[in-house]
Amino acid sequence: MDREIITIEHYFPAWIYQGELSLHILSLTKKYNSEASLEYWRSSTDGVYSAGIRNIPTIGISPGNEELSHKPNEYVSIKELEASRKIYAELALQLFR
Numbered sequence: 001m002d003r004e005i006i007t008i009e010h011y012f013p014a015w016i017y018q019g020e021l022s023l024h025i026l027s028l029t030k031k032y033n034s035e036a037s038l039e040y041w042r043s044s045t046d047g048v049y050s051a052g053i054r055n056i057p058t059i060g061i062s063p064g065n066e067e068l069s070h071k072p073n074e075y076v077s078i079k080e081l082e083a084s085r086k087i088y089a090e091l092a093l094q095l096f097r
Helices: 018-028 079-096
Strands: none
Touching: 018 079
């Protein structure tokens, strides 16, 4: 069986941010979703550049089901979008006062 060799020119490393800010964000998120937790994503985000390459502390807050992420049947409920909007808005107000 012949195999094709694929050359990858750009690779963005995985990253994890573990800081006091992540615990603050988890607490804030739990106000809107009691099941929220800190974990890693199996899918990708632009954080691979900001955190993985530039070393900028990066967080991800995501509505929806990760198993459907970046797939043709992906969807997000309006309720989850609204909760995410509130979390981002409250976080911005707290961090940039």
